[in-house]
Amino acid sequence: MPTVEQAVALGLTPAEYGLIVEKIGREPNGVELAVFSLMWSEHCAYKHSKRLLRSLPTEGPRLALGPGENAGAVDVGDGWVIAFKVESHNHPSAVEPFQGAATGVGGILRDIFAIGARPIAVLDSLRFGEPSSPRSRYLLEHAVGGIGHYGNSIGVPTIGGEVYFEGPYEQNCLVNAMALGLARGDALIRSAAAGIGNVLVLFGASTGRDGIGGASVLASAELGEAGADKRPTVQVGDPFAEKKVMECSLELLERGLLVALQDLGAAGLSSSSAEMASKGEVGLDIDVGRVPLREAGMEPWEIMVSESQERMLCVVEPAKLDEVVAICAKWEVNGDAIGTVTDTRALRVFVGEEMVGDMPVPALVDDCPLYDLAVEPPEAGLYPAPPPVLVAGASVRDALIALLAAPNIASRLPLFQQYDCLVQSRTVRRPEQADAAVLALPESPRAIAISIDGSGRRVACDPYTGAIEVVLECSANLACAGAEPLGLTNCLNFGNPEKPHIAWQLTEAIRGLGDACRAFDVPVVGGNVSLYNESGGGPIYPTPVVGMVGELPDVTRAGRSGFARAGDGVALAGPFVPTLPGSELAKLRGDELPAGLPQLDVAAVRAAQEAIRDAVRAGELSSAHDVAEGGVLVAVAESCLGGGLGATLEFSAGDDAVMQTLFGESPGSGFVVSGDADALRALGERVPLQLLGSVGGDALSVTCAHARIDLALDELRTAHGALAPLFP
Amino acid sequence: MKFGVVRFPGSCDEGDAVLACERVPGASAQILWHGDADLQGAEAVVVPGGFSYGDYLRVGAIARFSPVMESVIRFSREGGLVLGICNGFQVLCEAGLLPGALLPNVGLRFVCRQVNVEVVRSSHPFTADMADGEVLSIPVKHTTGRYYAPPQQLGFMQAHGQIVMKYAHDGNPNGSSNDIAGVCNEAGNVFGLMPHPEHAVDPLTGSIDGLKIFTSMAHAHG
Numbered sequence: 001m002p003t004v005e006q007a008v009a010l011g012l013t014p015a016e017y018g019l020i021v022e023k024i025g026r027e028p029n030g031v032e033l034a035v036f037s038l039m040w041s042e043h044c045a046y047k048h049s050k051r052l053l054r055s056l057p058t059e060g061p062r063l064a065l066g067p068g069e070n071a072g073a074v075d076v077g078d079g080w081v082i083a084f085k086v087e088s089h090n091h092p093s094a095v096e097p098f099q100g101a102a103t104g105v106g107g108i109l110r111d112i113f114a115i116g117a118r119p120i121a122v123l124d125s126l127r128f129g130e131p132s133s134p135r136s137r138y139l140l141e142h143a144v145g146g147i148g149h150y151g152n153s154i155g156v157p158t159i160g161g162e163v164y165f166e167g168p169y170e171q172n173c174l175v176n177a178m179a180l181g182l183a184r185g186d187a188l189i190r191s192a193a194a195g196i197g198n199v200l201v202l203f204g205a206s207t208g209r210d211g212i213g214g215a216s217v218l219a220s221a222e223l224g225e226a227g228a229d230k231r232p233t234v235q236v237g238d239p240f241a242e243k244k245v246m247e248c249s250l251e252l253l254e255r256g257l258l259v260a261l262q263d264l265g266a267a268g269l270s271s272s273s274a275e276m277a278s279k280g281e282v283g284l285d286i287d288v289g290r291v292p293l294r295e296a297g298m299e300p301w302e303i304m305v306s307e308s309q310e311r312m313l314c315v316v317e318p319a320k321l322d323e324v325v326a327i328c329a330k331w332e333v334n335g336d337a338i339g340t341v342t343d344t345r346a347l348r349v350f351v352g353e354e355m356v357g358d359m360p361v362p363a364l365v366d367d368c369p370l371y372d373l374a375v376e377p378p379e380a381g382l383y384p385a386p387p388p389v390l391v392a393g394a395s396v397r398d399a400l401i402a403l404l405a406a407p408n409i410a411s412r413l414p415l416f417q418q419y420d421c422l423v424q425s426r427t428v429r430r431p432e433q434a435d436a437a438v439l440a441l442p443e444s445p446r447a448i449a450i451s452i453d454g455s456g457r458r459v460a461c462d463p464y465t466g467a468i469e470v471v472l473e474c475s476a477n478l479a480c481a482g483a484e485p486l487g488l489t490n491c492l493n494f495g496n497p498e499k500p501h502i503a504w505q506l507t508e509a510i511r512g513l514g515d516a517c518r519a520f521d522v523p524v525v526g527g528n529v530s531l532y533n534e535s536g537g538g539p540i541y542p543t544p545v546v547g548m549v550g551e552l553p554d555v556t557r558a559g560r561s562g563f564a565r566a567g568d569g570v571a572l573a574g575p576f577v578p579t580l581p582g583s584e585l586a587k588l589r590g591d592e593l594p595a596g597l598p599q600l601d602v603a604a605v606r607a608a609q610e611a612i613r614d615a616v617r618a619g620e621l622s623s624a625h626d627v628a629e630g631g632v633l634v635a636v637a638e639s640c641l642g643g644g645l646g647a648t649l650e651f652s653a654g655d656d657a658v659m660q661t662l663f664g665e666s667p668g669s670g671f672v673v674s675g676d677a678d679a680l681r682a683l684g685e686r687v688p689l690q691l692l693g694s695v696g697g698d699a700l701s702v703t704c705a706h707a708r709i710d711l712a713l714d715e716l717r718t719a720h721g722a723l724a725p726l727f728p
Numbered sequence: 729m730k731f732g733v734v735r736f737p738g739s740c741d742e743g744d745a746v747l748a749c750e751r752v753p754g755a756s757a758q759i760l761w762h763g764d765a766d767l768q769g770a771e772a773v774v775v776p777g778g779f780s781y782g783d784y785l786r787v788g789a790i791a792r793f794s795p796v797m798e799s800v801i802r803f804s805r806e807g808g809l810v811l812g813i814c815n816g817f818q819v820l821c822e823a824g825l826l827p828g829a830l831l832p833n834v835g836l837r838f839v840c841r842q843v844n845v846e847v848v849r850s851s852h853p854f855t856a857d858m859a860d861g862e863v864l865s866i867p868v869k870h871t872t873g874r875y876y877a878p879p880q881q882l883g884f885m886q887a888h889g890q891i892v893m894k895y896a897h898d899g900n901p902n903g904s905s906n907d908i909a910g911v912c913n914e915a916g917n918v919f920g921l922m923p924h925p926e927h928a929v930d931p932l933t934g935s936i937d938g939l940k941i942f943t944s945m946a947h948a949h950g
Contacts, residue, residue: 148838152869153779155740240738240782332737418838420869422927422934423777425744440932555932727837 002033010037016369023363031349031357034301036364038267039274042531045368048497049529052373052510060523062486064185070114070263071181072525073188074487076551078444081185083117086125086178086452086491086547088530092234093146093175097139101146101175102237106309108179109156110263113246114312116189116253117181120424121439122151123452124161124177125491125545129170131407131726136165139173140726146237147177148418153239154246158419159427159437160450165407166457168383171535176491176528178452178547182442189253191262192279193315193341198259200273200284200339201321203328204245204311208294211235211268211307241310241333248331249312257324259315268306270364272313273339274347278365283344289351290338300349300356315341373503381593382501382539383460388590396633396707399663401715402588403630404637405722409584411641414727428558432642435477435626436550438558447555449483451548455629455667456493456541461582462597463505467512467544469597472605472668474548475520476626479609480671481559482616483550488517490527490546495539497531505542506531513544519602522548552617559616561625562642566696568622568674570639570647572632573689574608575601576671578664584629585663598666605669611686612671620679622695627670631663633702635672636692637716640700646713649693651704658707729946731757732770734800734816736791740778741926745813748926749774751939752946765795772809772945773800775816777869777924787830787872788818797823809853809945810918814870817910817920825918826911827885828877833870834903840869842934844896845909845923849889852912853948854919857940864893864937866923868901873922875904875911882906888914893921 007017010033020036021027028036038044046053058066064081065073071085089104105122112119124147129136140163151158156179193200211234252258260280262272269286277284288303298306316324321337328335342348347364349357390402403409416431428447429438436449453474459466475485490513495502517524533540552558563570580586581594615621623643627635632651640646653661673683674695683689699712731749735742742759749757757774760767767773780791791797797819804810804825812820820826833839847855847862858864877885882905885891893910900907902922910921925938 145837152838152871153738153740153782155778238782240779240784243740243779243782244737417841420740420838420840422840422867422869422924423740423744425747425927425930425933428932728835 001027002030007033007037011041012037016040019369023367024359029357031301031304032359034305035270035357035359038270038305039364040368043266044271046529047368048371048373048531050370052507055510056514056524057517058523060487060521063523063525065115065188067524067526069191070111072487072489074525074549075185076441076448077446079185080441081183081188082448082549083112083115083181083183084178084489084547084549085111085526086176086489086545087528088174088176088491088493090172090174090493090530090533093143094173096234097142098146099234099236101143102150103235103309104175104177105147105150106237106239106242107265108177109154109242112179112181113249114261114263116187117183118250119156119179120182120426121180121450122156122158122177123450123547125452125454126163127169127174127456127543128165129167130165133170136170137726143175144415144418150237150239152420154243155423157421157423157427159421160431160452162452163412163415166541167386168538168541171537172533172540174493174543176545178489180450180549187253189258189261191260191276193260193276193282193284194280195259195315195317196282196341196343198341199316199318199321199337200286200341201314201316201324201335202291202311202338203248203335204333205238205241205308206292206294206334207303207306207308209298209302209306212302212305235307235309237309244331244333245310245312248328248333251327252324257316257320259317261312261314264311264313266307270304274361274364276313277347277361283342283346283361284339285342285348285350286339287350287352290336292334292336300351304349373497373507374500375503375507376500377504378501381595383593385590385592386587390588392589396658396662397709397711399585400633400637401719403584403634404716404719406584406588407723409630409634410722411720414724428555429481434559434561435480436483438481440555445554447552447558449478449481449550449552451477452545454543454545456543457587458582458597459509459544460541461593463508463542464512465597465599467509468516468600468602469667470544470546471513471516471520473628474546476609476668478548478550479613480561480616480624480626482552482557482613484613485520485522485548485550487525488522488546488548489525490544492529493533493540493543493545494531495534502539509542509544516602520606554617557617557619559624561639562623563639563645563647563674563695564622564643566645568695569677569680570649570672570674570692570695571680571689572670572692573612573673573683573687574670575604575688576627576666576669578631578660578666580660580664583631583663583665608669608687611683615679615683620682621673621675623674625672626668627672628667629665631665632670632672633662637700639672640713641716641720645695646697646699647693647695648701651692653705655705658704662704729755729949730769730771731755731774732760732767733757733774733776734760734762734796736762736780736794738779738782739776741813741924742776745774745776745926748929748939748942751929752942755946760796762794762796765799767799767803771949773803775812775819777814777816780815780819788815788822791819792823801825804918807917809949811854811945812920813924813926814922817922818872820918820920826913826920827881828875828911830872831874831876832872833874838871839901840867841901842867843899843901843923846894846896848894849892852892852916854941854944855892856944856947863896865935866925866928866938867934868923870922873902875908877905885911890914892919
C-alpha cells in the first residue's frame with residue numbers, strides 16, 4: 001500500500017490524498033494512486049486556472065464546437081468547419097528541445113484528428129532567452145528542428161508562427177504549437193464513450209515506459225536544478241507512426257465505424273479513458289494485459305500512465321470490431337480490443353481476470369479540488385531591466401538598423417525555411433508574404449487566415465492591457481489579410497500560480513483576454529494552460545498566446561504586407577497613439593519595464609480593423625501591414641523589403657517626439673497601407689489616416705522633423721537578415 | 729492520359745500530385761496503393777514526395793521493395809513514363825531506375841523555398857513543352873536532396889543528355905553535384921527531380937511553371 005509520502009512525491013498534497021481516500025472509501029493501491037496523481041495534476045485538472053477560465057466568452061454565431069472536446073471548431077460555410085487548438089509543450093522542450101517540440105506538434109495534431117478533422121496546418125509560438133546565450137541557441141536550434149522533423153514528415157504544412165527572445169525565458173523556454181483541421185461539420189466525432197457492452201479499442205503505436213509522470217512531475221512543477229534528470233519523462237515522437245495513425249483514424253471515421261474517439265496525451269490511457277467515461281457517464285473496464293507493449297515487464301500502473309506517443313482510443317460496436325481491426329492492419333498499426341463500456345461509472349483496471357484498480361470516474365475527473373488564487377499585485381517590478389544594446393542618444397538611422405536586426409524583429413525566414421509550408425496545396429500566403437497565413441478552402445472562393453501572437457514583455461508591463469493588446473494584434477494581422485475573426489484559442493503560459501504576484505498576472509491577463517474577446521465578439525473555442533514556468537532565474541514573462549482563425553470571402557484578394565506598385569501612396573491608418581515605454585526600442589535601450597501601459601480605445605481599434613479589412617477585401621489596397629514591434633518605421637521597412645520596393649515618406653512630429661513617432665508602439669491599432677490616392681482617401685473617411693508619401697525606388701527615404709534618413713533596400717535587408725547566422 | 733500516383737505509408741504529396749495531374753487537359757489521376765501490384769491501367773506513373781516508410785534505414789530504401797514498385801520497375805522497362813518527385817526521386821535511385829544517389833543537404837537542414845530551375849534538355853518526354861535554357865520557378869522542400877554521382881558517371885550522363893534540369897545561377901539549395909536538380913535514365917522515360925513541380929501548378933498558391941512537366945508527359949504520350 002502506498003503512503004502519503006509517496007502521494008506527495010507524485011505531486012499531490014496531503015489534503016488531496018485525504019480527499020482521494022474519502023472519495024473511494026479506502027486507501028488507494030499503487031495503480032490507483034498513480035492514476036489519481038496524474039488526473040489531479042495541474043496539467044490535467046487545471047486546478048489553479050479552471051475557475052478563472054470560466055470567465056472567458058465561449059459563445060459565437062460561427063461556433064461549431066466549443067471548449068471541452070479535444071479541439072474547438074468554427075463554421076466556415078458550405079458545411080465545412082475548421083477545428084483548431086493551441087497547446088504548450090514547454091517543460092519537455094526545456095529538458096529535451098528536439099523531442100519536446102516534436103511531440104508537442106504530434107500531440108496537437110492528434111487533438112485535431114481526434115475530433116474527425118484532417119490536419120491542414122501547424123503554427124508555432126516560441127520563446128527563448130537572448131540568442132547571445134549558448135543555451136538559448138541550443139534550445140532554438142533543436143526546437144525548430146523538432147517542429148520541422150514532425151510536421152514535415154507527417155505532411156502537414158507549418159504555415160506560420162512567431163518567436164521572441166527575452167531574458168526571462170532563458171531557463172524556461174516556451175514551445176506552443178497550434179494546429180488546424182478541416183472537416184465536414186456533420187462528420188465531427190465526440191469523445192464520450194457510449195453503448196454499454198461496446199468495445200474499447202486502443203490503436204496506433206505500442207506502449208512503452210516513455211513519458212511516465214510527464215504531466216505531474218514535469219508539467220506541473222517548477223523546473224529545478226535536476227531538470228536533466230527528468231529527461232526520461234519526455235516522450236519520444238515518431239511522425240511516421242503518427243502519419244499512419246492519422247490516416248487510419250480518418251479512414252475509420254469515414255467508414256462510420258466509431259462511436260467515440262479520443263487521443264492519448266498527458267497521462268496516457270488514464271486520462272483518455274477517464275475522460276471518455278466521464279463525458280459518456282459510463283464506466284470502462286480495461287485489461288492492461290491486452291495492451292501491446294514496447295518492452296517486457298511493464299507494471300499495470302506504468303501501462304496506465306505511460307505517455308507513449310501516437311496512440312488513440314476509440315469505442316466500437318462489437319459487430320464492427322473486425323472491420324476496425326482490419327483497417328488498423330491496412331495502415332500497419334496495432335489495433336487491440338482492450339476493454340468494454342460498462343454501466344458501473346467506474347474505471348476498473350484488470351490484468352486478465354484480476355482486478356488491480358477500481359476508481360469512480362467522477363472522483364477522477366470532477367472531484368479534484370479547485371483552488372482560488374491568492375492574488376496580490378507585486379510591490380516592485382518583477383523583472384530586471386534588459387541589458388542595453390543601443391546607446392541612449394542613437395540616431396534614427398542607427399535605431400532603425402538596430403531594430404530591424406533585433407532578434408524579436410529580424411526576418412523569421414531562416415526558421416520558416418526549415419518547415420514545409422506547401423504540402424496539401426492550400427497555401428495562398430506563405431510566411432512573411434502577409435501578416436497572417438492564408439489557406440484556400442475546398443470547392444469555394446473563400447479562404448481562412450490564421451495568426452498566432454503574444455507579447456510577453458508587454459503583458460509583464462501590464463497584464464490586463466497587455467492581454468488585450470495580444471488579441472488586438474492578432475486580429476489586426478487577420479484584418480491585413482482581409483479576414484474577419486471567427487474564433488480564438490489561447491495558451492496561457494505563466495509562472496507558479498501559488499505565488500500571489502503570478503496569480504495576479506494570471507487573473508488580470510484572463511480578465512483582459514475576456515474583455516477583448518467580448519469587445520470583438522470572438523468566442524474562445526478552447527485552449528491550454530501551462531503554469532509553473534519558473535526556475536532559479538525567476539518567472540517567465542506572463543505569456544498568453546492567442547491563435548485566431550478568420551475568414552475571407554475571396555481568396556484572390558487575400559492581402560499582402562509588402563509594397564506592390566511603384567507610385568502607390570503610403571499612409572498610416574488607425575487610431576494609433578504610439579508610446580515608447582515597453583517598446584522594442586525601449587528594450588534595446590535597456591529601459592526598465594513600465595508599470596502599466598496606456599489604456600486602449602478598443603471600440604475605435606475594432607472599427608479601424610474593420611475598415612482595413614473591408615478595403616483589403618474590396619481589392620482597394622496594394623498592401624496592408626500592421627504596426628507591431630519597432631513601431632511604424634519598422635513596419636514601413638518590412639513593407640519595403642516584402643515587396644522589394646523603396647518609399648519616400650515624411651512624418652509630422654515635433655523635434656522632441658521623433659523617436660516616439662517613428663518607433664513608438666500601440667499594438668493592433670496602426671496600419672501601414674499602400675494603394676492609389678482614391679483608395680487611401682476612401683479609407684481616410686472611415687479611420688484616422690495620415691498620408692506619408694509614396695512607393696518607389698530602391699531606398700527608404702524618411703523625413704521627420706529634423707531627422708532625415710536614406711537607406712538602400714540592401715542595407716535594410718542585411719540588417720533584417722540578422723537571424724540567418726543562427727542557422728549556418 | 730491516365731496518371732497513376734503511388735501511395736506509400738508516409739507519402740505526403742500524393743494528393744498534391746493527383747491535383748497537378750488533373751490540371752492537365754483531358755487527364756485523370758488515381759492513387760496506386762503500395763501493397764497492390766496492379767497499376768490499374770496507368771499510362772504514366774508518378775512516385776510522389778514524402779517520407780515513404782518513415783525514410784527509415786535510408787531515404788527511399790524500403791519503398792523500392794514494395795509490391796507496387798515491382799510493377800513500376802517492369803512498367804519502366806517497357807518504356808512507360810515514370811516521374812519521381814523528391815522522395816520519389818530518391819526511391820527511383822534506390823530502385824536502380826535512375827543513376828546516382830541523393831545525400832543529405834550540405835547545410836544538414838530541411839530547406840523549403842522557391843528556386844529557379846533551368847531546363848538543360850527540352851527534347852525529352854518530360855520537358856517537351858519547354859525551351860532549352862528556360863527557367864522555371866518551382867519550390868524545393870527536402871533534407872536529403874544533394875544529388876551525387878561519381879565523376880565518371882556524371883560525364884557519361886552529360887554525354888547522353890541525362891542531366892535534364894539544373895538549379896539556376898547561385899540557387900543550388902543543397903550542394904548537388906554540378907547544380908543538378910533532375911536527371912533521367914538513358915532511355916529517357918524515367919525522370920526524377922528534387923523540386924516539386926506539383927506545387928507549382930496554380931497562380932493562387934505560387935507559380936504555374938511546374939505544370940509544364942505534367943503537360944509534357946501527356947503530350948509525349950500522345
